[in-house]
Amino acid sequence: MALPHQHLTPQEVSFICESELITIVPRQRLGALNLISIDTRPLVPPQRADVPLWLGIFLRKQKRCNIVPPEWLSVDNLERLVKEESDSAAFSRMPWRWLEVAEILLDTCSEDLISPSDIALHIRSLRELRQAKIRAGLSDQMNSSYIKINNLGLMEVSEIRPWVGKVVDGLRKIEGEAGSTAARRRKEDADGDEDMDDDDGY
């Protein structure tokens, strides 16, 4: 068994989002590094620099830098988003990896964020609102040809992936049989029409 899980696990989703860049304020000098994925420039405090998220939290845990939170992770913005989310039935535009980035940042560097407890509260309400919407909305949209859901984050997609996949496949199997019966009936009707035309042409 080479691969235990067929779908992306949450840890792998975190891994993916750790490759994103984030701005940090270094506290110590660090020379330029030639890494496999990216060549970093030297870190000279207090100039801000962009580094991958995994490097940022690594340095932060050792107190060698401070992380600058992304603009969307502020209390005002989150309040606005919560309001948007509860007002409309569609999903509001969220950055692609909002949930993962928010969780990681809250865990490691809550001192760098302004009023982290409020932020945590808003993130949680956003999450619950969106999950409720997903559950309600999908049951309406459930058909076996396609489903369109915009503005979900990667982690949310991974959450619903197993059961939505199964439901769509199940529907496909049921419709497969119904579809072939319908197709056969259509063909019979078409043949019946042809016969009638021949009769008329007599």
Added chain:
Amino acid sequence: MEDIDDILREFDSQNAPSNAKDYDDLLKWWINERAAPEILQYQDDLVERIMTRVRRQIEQIEDQTGDLDPRTNFQLIIVQTELERVKFLIRSYLRTRISKIDKHALHILSTPSIRHLLSPSEQTYLRTHQALLNELYLSSFLKNFPDNLKRLDDKAGGLSMVEEPDLEGAVFLRVVRDVSVEIAWEGGETLDMKAGDIYVIRYSAVQDAVKRGEVELI
């Protein structure tokens, strides 16, 4: 009058995007392989380039270990951490492909067009693995079966023993560029997908779009 430093910096900045792009590409292809029900084209050049850099990093680490300067030591830890991440990515990419090869082994063997999607080492693995399995089955129980039941790719009775990838399974995808997709099973209806949308759809409808890079699986 250009300083040698300026020239080197220019050279570096031309290289740097391709480093980051390779890593991003590997990430993208890893996600694609995970999500797709069939096996996709092996990214030979990409993996080779990244492996070269991995080997170079390992050499560099071996050279610098033993140097007791704490500053270099710390840099070394960062380099090692990154190395582990890239190694995980490569390993998971290869493991995904091997698990798909194992699942559809006989189907791949009998379809040359799919066989070409595999790397040479994967093809060798496929052949030797199947040969071993055949040996095992024959010697343990198959030789005692009557002759007409000895085949492992029996297609009689409407049920094939060869397991084919399920191309009709549902996949999640995100649209990179606007594209129109034909949905064959609902009488040829066309679906217009705009960039940035997220869909759950049968894999067979978007197979070509995935290969052309117009949509990405998530």
